[in-house]
Amino acid sequence: MKQMIIHGGKPLKGDVWIGGAKNSTVTLIPASILSRTPVTLEGVPRIADVDNLMDLLSEMDVECDFQDTTLRIDPTRIERRPLPAGKIKSLRASYYFMGALLGRFGKAVVGFPGGDDIGPRPIDQHIKGFEALGAQVDNENDQIIITAPKEGLHGARIHLAMPSVGATNNIILASVTAKGQTIIENAAKEPEIIDLATFLNNMGAVIRGAGTETIRIEGVDQLRAQVPHTIIPDRIEAGTYISLAACIGNGIRIHNIIEEHLDSYLAKVEEMGVVTEVDEDSIYVYPAGDLKMVQVKTDPYPGFATDLQQPITPLLLTAKKGEGVIIDTIYPKRIGHIAQLQKMGGAIRVENNIILIHPTKALHGAHVSAGEIRAGACLMIAGLMADGETIISNAGNILRGYDRVEDKLRQLGADVEIRDVK
Template sequence: MAKMIIHGGTRLSGSVTIGGAKNSTVAIIPAAILADTPVTLDSVPQIKDVYNLMDMLQDMNVPSQFHDDVLQIDPTNIQSVPLPHGKVTSLRASYYFMGSLLGRFGKAVVGFPGGDDIGPRPIDQHIKGFKALGAEVHQDGSSITIEAPNGLHGARIFLDMISVGATINIILAAVRAQGTTIIENVAREPEIIDLATFLNNMGAQIRGVGTQTIRINGVPSLRAQNAHTIIPDRIEAGTYLALAAATGDGILVKNIIAEHLDAFLAKLQEMGVNLDVREDSIFVYPNNQLVGVKVKTSPYPGFATDLQQPLTPLMLLAQGQSTIIDTIYPKRTRHIPELIKMGANIKVVDGQILVDHTDQLTGAHVTAGEIRGGVSLMLAGLMAQGTTEIEQAENIMRGYDCIITKLQNLKADVSYVGPEVF
């Protein structure tokens, strides 16, 4: 197990550049196996999930090379093999191989996905979509076999609930199916638009992304022409904006698409955070007087569930009470007992997180149970007096590009101890 050690209480300053979006990257890498040519991606974040996906590609005889932020993938000699166990359980996004293998070969054998323990995340809407496209689905112990013996065909699919994962998986399966697929009540996240842009640039015919209805005309082949640039990570951006507001003496956050953060920026400004929103960056001024706010997570363009935990430490500085209601993952509260160890005045009551003003946080030994909860503890450690040691810090590395280097460039006293991150 790895450990992050933070000597907190120091005001930070400087600039930080946001990397490519994790949630785009972990969908586009599985999507790359749908291509009949090599694929090049740039602005790929240096995160553990990328290397885990590269290992899975290797199992399918798909070589890949990752240098700086450029990832090259060659699926021209891909082999259809089961992915039942092992690496699949290391991250949630492995389930996108269900859709891409089904779309490429008409068959996929994939283990139940792993990832962060933040409450139930069923895949019933994924399965509903695959069946509508003509697939048969069988569960065998800890793996799922999805097969379309007569090929995939277009269909009209209405998702019972808005699901990012199901929306992406159905797109991946339908993009090379025969006929037209219409998916209704879909997720609208920027990462889905990024995926569709990647596929369309290879010859796919996907329309309506960003709206509630997506229309896909299946094509027989996909061929990459140019490198695809991953969009900036809005969750990483929100994390550094919260950090800047909590501990900064003036920090410039670069490579941002502000429109992707509208709901989050509105809450920062409601709290009293002084922001200068520029064309592709945001400058965060030092802040003194902050006020409590109410946050309710919801599907995009609402307040992202992945940003409620990074915002929580900043709420501790506000006068009055702040409230968080996570409608997406109500059980996303494992960071609360850890923050209490540091002196946070915070509790969970009737499914709501109640955050009251805390005069001082103190360094402590805490555990990062998952990515966003872990980064919440990291922000608290930077705010706290004394030393904070975060166990299982490898979880933070799964979602944040070059985080130790970026924090050190902001003059944070932070180090990482343990096995190699990647």
């Protein structure tokens, strides 16, 4: 158990550098086992999910070496083994081993995935995709067993009921070495999908249309890594620091961003009245003046990301008048942070899964709990804004998604500490 201790109310200033995208990294690490040669990933964030994925790789005799922000993975001696349910349940992205193992070995035995408690996140679209490729999917003893036919997987036309990022990624992983052409319709368009396709194409895959609603994959015999792959910047981490800068910043520049990945978020922040200046790969957030409430509605990319509805919530609390509204169409049950903000004096409530926010003159420190990654980020920002001491329990959830967060906050002038507690 970890706690984050924050002594808030201190204006922050300076520069912060964004790490590689968590949501790319947790896909690329399982994808690396498709390579017949060692893989080098650069710009890898120092987050707990990377450590957990490396542990899973070690279960299959895959060697890893993580130095600074470079992760080297050698899958040349990989052994297919059932992945332990305990470690699988520690993070949801472990389900990408389903597609990767199926593509590499023709069989995957994986425990049911865990991850954040943000409401139902079924994997029926993943299973539909595997079955369309010819695989048999069974559920035995809390494990998913996916088996390709003797002749191997075959290409198929797969229409997703919704543009699921997880299902799109998993079908890509399984189909890059399948025979023939696979077409994914109503595919997710997130930048992390493009990052995965770029990584695989550089190893010899043939993937076209990533970032559009139709992705076409021509199966190849095998993949071989030739060059290092640099992970795209984390748009969710960037959005979190933009909110932080607007809430409690006295001028903060956020480096290593891709502006177009943040378009919908920046549009909403600027609608509130936050003044920013965007350069080629950085954004400067000026000290915020009087802000107005807005309505936020999450949607699949390029819409407003569900992972940013919680980090923007403390910023809405600083608005001077009106009522703010957040409607999460992706995960409507993603409301665990609301009760915690109420403990800190936030004028915020939930009605029928709609979050309603009213101006809050000041927050005060309190003992709160980070139920999941983005809730933790929300409470971290609130704690930096609040008068007095805030203790965030389950702070390990923050470390799962935010690269070297303690160091970065201290560099901005925050009084923050992460402690191990029994």
